[in-house]
Amino acid sequence: MLTDIALRALKPEKSAYKKSDSKGLFVTVHPSGKKVWGLAIRVEGKQKFLTGGAYPEVTVKLARAWRDTVKAQLTLGMAPTATPANLEPSVPSQVEAKAGESFETVAREWFDTRKVAWTPRYAGVTMRRLEADIFPAVGALPIAAITPRQMLEAFRAIQARGSVEMAHRVRNHCSEVFRYAIPDGRCESDPCRDLAPGMAKPAPVKHHAKVAAKDLPDFFGKLSKDGGDRTSHLALRWTMLTMVRTQETRFAQWAEFEGLDTAEPIWRIPPERMKMSTEHIVPLPPQAISMLNEIRERNVYLAAGNEKLGAFLFPVHYSKSLVISENRMLDVMYRLGLRGKATVHGFRGLASTVLNESGLFEPDWIEFQLAHAARGVRAAYNSARYLVHRRKMMVWWADYLDAAERAGSE
DSSP: OOOHHHHHHOOOOSSOEEEEOSTTEEEEEOTTSOEEEEEEEEETTEEEEEEEEEETTSOHHHHHHHHHHHHHHHHTTOOOOOOHHHHSOSSHHHHHHHHTOBHHHHHHHHHHHHGGGSOHHHHHHHHHHIIIIIIIIIITSBGGGOOHHHHHHHHHHHHHTTOHHHHHHHHHHHHHHHHHHTTTTSOSSOTTTTOGGGSOOOOOOOOOOOOOGGGHHHHHHHHHHOOSOHHHHHHHHHHHHHTOOHHHHHTOBGGGEEOTTSSSOEEEEOGGGSTTSSOEEEEOOHHHHHHHHHHHHHOHHHHTTOHHHHTBSSBOTTSTTSBOOHHHHHHHHHHTTOTTTOOSTHHHHHHHHHHHHHTSSOHHHHHHHTTOSOOSHHHHTOTTTTHHHHHHHHHHHHHHHHHHHHHHHO
């Protein structure tokens, strides 16, 4: 790491050269003798360089504060707008007052900025976790004075009652709070950042059991012979074809579809029905249009002009939710002998596996199609991201399923 002594000792040469500090921060020594701070960052997978003023006007301490603030902004999905100049407090007393704010005060402020992107249930659970486990331990302390040890003890108390996974989730929330407070100087670092090694490891994630790609022909062969309700079959096939979650199929509405008579039809799922609370666009292959036509023909409520029930693709008049239950598709799976061997949700995993192993599509396209993309401003305003690429991918996936079904009928 660079020091004032080391910086003053750097001599100009015939061509400019760089000396690294840490975490991407470096100084460039120009032939004129001028020493300019720079920072290497990655934005959307591409390396970029920011300039942060000249030494000694910008001190080592200020340059590192600039680096940490930029890193925090990137972590939070913000544009890297910080500069050494706008980190210098114009009113020291105000900055000192902010730095003295308690963890609870900052956490509630952070919560208010985030909850607009969450479902009410998730927002309620998040705040209850903080109120029950964190605020009693460190809530009254100035956020800038909290140590890693204090946070670790709070997380270990959660672990002690057997809630290992929850302890890690709460750590992630607390880490966001600290990082939220870094850009405006209320704290200098995130004491939760390096605590994972000191915490118990959560149990391995159990992925949903799925039908293997090699077993798809057999699956379709059995499905074609199943004597169950055709609407349940269509709902299952729609879920497989569009790679959506069961809930998104169950509550699908006709008003969400656009351009069905064009070359670029889409299904625009509103944010309130998505797990990540951001709008999701599904580009529809030709097979989806054919399936929609059959679903529409079978919708007696739509034909009868019943606006309430006819609004849904899969309505059920005696259900409180007005749509088919979660078990309708699962019952089909059970009848095909897949109880305990595969789930409806598992078809999303199958799609991911097949598409990734094909080598034809970028992982980002696949993740975005599965609505696994990270939340944030960019995601919220760019639900159509990779749409052209994803449309070609969805056509390929639909053709893949068709080929598997043909193989199962031979």
